[in-house]
Amino acid sequence: RKEVEQDPGPFNVPEGATVAFNCTYSNSASQSFFWYRQDCRKEPKLLMSVYSSGNEDGRFTAQLNRASQYISLLIRDSKLSDSATYLCVVNTLIKAAGNKLTFGGGTRVLVKP
Amino acid sequence: DVKVTQSSRYLVKRTGEKVFLECVQDMDHENMFWYRQDPGLGLRLIYFSYDVKMKEKGDIPEGYSVSREKKERFSLILESASTNQTSMYLCASSGEARGYTFGSGTRLTVV
Numbered sequence: 001r002k003e004v005e006q007d008p009g010p011f012n013v014p015e016g017a018t019v020a021f022n023c024t025y026s027n028s029a030s031q032s033f034f035w036y037r038q039d040c041r042k043e044p045k046l047l048m049s050v051y052s053s054g055n056e057d058g059r060f061t062a063q064l065n066r067a068s069q070y071i072s073l074l075i076r077d078s079k080l081s082d083s084a085t086y087l088c089v090v091n092t093l094i095k096a097a098g099n100k101l102t103f104g105g106g107t108r109v110l111v112k113p
Numbered sequence: 114d115v116k117v118t119q120s121s122r123y124l125v126k127r128t129g130e131k132v133f134l135e136c137v138q139d140m141d142h143e144n145m146f147w148y149r150q151d152p153g154l155g156l157r158l159i160y161f162s163y164d165v166k167m168k169e170k171g172d173i174p175e176g177y178s179v180s181r182e183k184k185e186r187f188s189l190i191l192e193s194a195s196t197n198q199t200s201m202y203l204c205a206s207s208g209e210a211r212g213y214t215f216g217s218g219t220r221l222t223v224v
Contacts (some may be wrong), residue, residue, distance in 0.1 A: 007174075041216055042217070042218075043203055043215035043216060043217050043218050044156070044203075045215070046214075087156070090116070100158065100161060101146070101158075101207075101213060102157060102158070102170075103148075103155050103156040105153070105154070105155035106155055111182070
């Protein structure tokens with residue numbers, strides 16, 4: 001089983017609609033969680049961190065469910081510019097001074113007019 | 114903003130060549146990482162380092178080595194390049210237990 005799993009999509013979303021997708025992780029000791037966005041042929045860029053209480057950044061809402069070991073991302077009022085691959089990322093402490101991020105395979109979102 | 118610079122955007126090398134991929138960060142971060150990204154496989158961790166002269170194997174270290182002689186520089190070495198090492202290589206840096214900043218990547222083709 002992969003450490004971090006995502007539905008690869010693509011999710012075809014009409015402009016203005018809401019889309020949501022999840023990511024599951026297997027290591028219950030994982031400490032922190034992130035969503036990254038990656039555009040075609042570009043490097044991943046941090047979209048937002050994910051907190052237990054849930055957090056919102058504009059049209060984006062992220063949620064963490066530790067009991068069921070998944071995180072979610074919801075995008076409201078989708079824009080064409082939201083088309084990208086969204087990577088779920090899980091951070092695990094490896095040593096006292098180090099940490100390791102494990103990436104999901106990404107969920108591709110295509111927003112269409 | 115943290116800047117992570119990878120020395121080459123595109124590289125073409127021959128099978129059997131020794132290849133050096135360089136990565137430099139300018140924010141005094143302790144942690145640096147090398148990933149490769151392949152279609153359908155996502156990002157996979159090759160090696161990481163949490164201090165100068167320290168290195169740890171990631172998930173796919175075979176065929177690679179690394180060097181961290183200075184805090185700001187983390188080099189990935191392909192001792193004898195093979196065609197299955199054709200990939201996008203991404204370096205990342207992190208100063209604390211949170212997200213990374215990535216370099217813009219090096220697309221390596223081994224022929």
